Amino acid sequence: MKTNRVHGSKMVGLIVLIIMLAVTACSGNNGAPANAPSSGNQQKDNNGNSAAPKKVSISMFDRGQVSSDEGTYEENRWVDWIREQSGIDVTFAPVPRNKAQDTLNIMIASGQAPDLIWEYDRNYIGRLVSQGAIQPVGEYIEKYSTSYKKYLEENPELVPYLTFNGEMYAVASKRAITAVANHAMWIRQDWLDELDLKAPTTVEELVEVAKKFKEHYPDSTPIVGGNKSDIYAALNGASFNHWYLEDGKMKFGATLDRYGDAIALEKQLYDLGLVDREYLTDTTNQRSNQLWTTGKAGILLGQWSNEPLNRDLLTTVPDAKPVPLEAVSTKNGHYGTYQEAPPSFFIAFSKDMKDPETAVKYLDWLMDKGWYTLVNGMEGTHYEMVNGVPKQLDGAKFEKEVRYAAEYAVLRQEGVKAEDLPLKAADDPLSQQVAQLSAAALNTALLHEFRRDIPFQPNFDEINEIRSTFDTFLNEIRAKATTQGPKYTAEWALGEIRKEWERLGGAKAEEVANAWYEENKSTFE
């Protein structure tokens, strides 16, 4: 009996232990961000000073670029380097790139948000402002900052982008032109030469060239690329999610006649069999990339920065000559493909931030000198200075050891030019060839301006509300008009889109947008 009881209490102990383990395991999962709020009770050293380094945490996009022998996004050579050089104990909270906003939302809602939260999307920061999840930063910059304050004084054009409801809620630096240019078109010069064709300059010629490609190479898919729909729309000067000024009034892109023309173009190319018929299910662009890199596609509607794909193409098809294709004109004008607005990473301060002074100091350090090494690597190991430009010593080594570090540099003073790209690239012929192409593509992409009637989009609940239903509808109508044959025309699609816009209260949204425009237009100049 007695032994039994002893046994029993051991058993209970074991169970308690299991529960405790389970509970601690759960809280352990929170990882880095959970550590942040505890910074208040860090140990003091023997002298009683709080000599332990100051702490700050910041979000990070996990793009899966850190190879396993480099470590993780939380712990690797660059994180160590940042802590050592800045003297601040920085922790990083990675969020998956393609689920960044929802993961951040969950972290914020569960009180695990990092001190600094960043996104490229200004509208997202706007949503956080209306949710009260972040706090104004103007005062902190004024009080604690030196470098960024100076930078902002030199670049006052950034201020309107950072201002929400009259207060500054984020910090950002300006994009280098490499980051301003984004979407771009590529064409196979060797295919053009073979058929004795000239590069198309109008959209009609583009269709003709694609047709000729299809006739001459029946197995090919003339036009591929994940940015097709966006590029059709941009060429017509009507991105679906942008507001445009029509006769001085704000109108939503998707409701414009010009957007109808973009749908018509998409449908025409589909009906003629000039695009992959399955691009609707090719959401990861896997098929499209495969067609381009195996030399089975003639025109790529993608991005100017196309190094991995071009590298693969030139390796599998050494005779291929991919060249950048200038934006073609449409009956609506001659506009460029998508380009970014000047501000880069929008960095916001969480409302629960413990130590804004340290956060500002960290940002200042990045702005001053941190960014340069994070973008270029270590001098002597990854690059050497040639004519004032950091030149990569070894392309493959750079890709593996430095490429992922750039996103730690959320504030930069980067003045890179197109001519610098070949200078920065490694010396082997393939790297040089690819870099030359990128330089040409960058210049080509910037030849025509992306149509942007207002610098940034109005951000109101009325508009967001409509769009959460409208965007899904729009995508489906466009897919239907494109793929379902002659019954469904672009005019029909535009009619449906306008009806839906009206039904959801588009008139009210236009009113709100107009009022916002009238109020703010003086700051847009």
Next chain:
Amino acid sequence: MPNAGQLNAGTKEMQIKRSRSFRKELSRNRFLYGMLVPVIAYLLLFKYGPMFGEIIAFKNYRLADGIWGSAWVGIDNFVKLFSSTDFYAVLRNTLVLNVYHLVFAFPAPIILALLLNEVRVEWYKRTLQNLLYIPHFISWVALGSIVIALLSPSTGFLNYVLELFGLEPIYFLADTFWWPVSFIASGIWKEAGFGTILYLAAMASIDPTLYEAAKIDGARKARQIWHVTLPGIRSTIAILLILQVGKMMDVGFEQVFVLRNNAVSSVSEVISTYVYTRGIVNLQYSYTTALGLFQSIIALILVIAVNRIIKAMGERGLW
């Protein structure tokens, strides 16, 4: 008055007795109760605790104000929900997919289990079972790309077969008629094999003498299945049916998320994906919690109703 006092004393005595006997019971079976503790802790922590958060369905939840601090708005979120056309569309899609599931996917493991049960070569049966279980252990993310590739109109196997018969290729996943079909079929592919386990276990417990008696009476295989096997697993089917109806308002998020695309959003937007885009991505937490609450209440009503019906039919229900 004294009567009442006596009564009180009486119940008190009984209470003491009862608590004493409970304590006795507890000390007698302390291991069994001890083993129950983690499960109860789990349920309280992860199933009952979060229910407190449901109150944000009646509030206008802002991240900054938190669950308590946000302003009460009464039933505003429900009014908004029931007056939105989105709601009826996602409700319809959810119900349609679940009715298809009930009609086609629910009987699939039963039929499969009946077939397996008749396989007499042991090694063949085991191999077959293992092969059938495999898809269950692969995540939808991986299976989704296999399904997309399999159904591709240009390079997919299925369309290749169709072409052999001189038929036009079909773009299954971009067609509003074929998408639900593909959805249910891929669901059967993944789960039917694993679903046989419970039925096979139930069949194993059927008294073999019943089969012998049936044989003596001259019943062939089909008759044996109809009169012995199926009645033998009736109660298992009933329980699983109740559980399935409990999921009537729910379509697994992952499968829809990987298989859907722009062309079919009118049939593929279901409650779970809608909650994801509106709630988690667009931060309309209160609105989507209201939807979630509505979903749970309907599911509860359905479970209770089906449980009643099944009990009326003479089976043991869930409770």
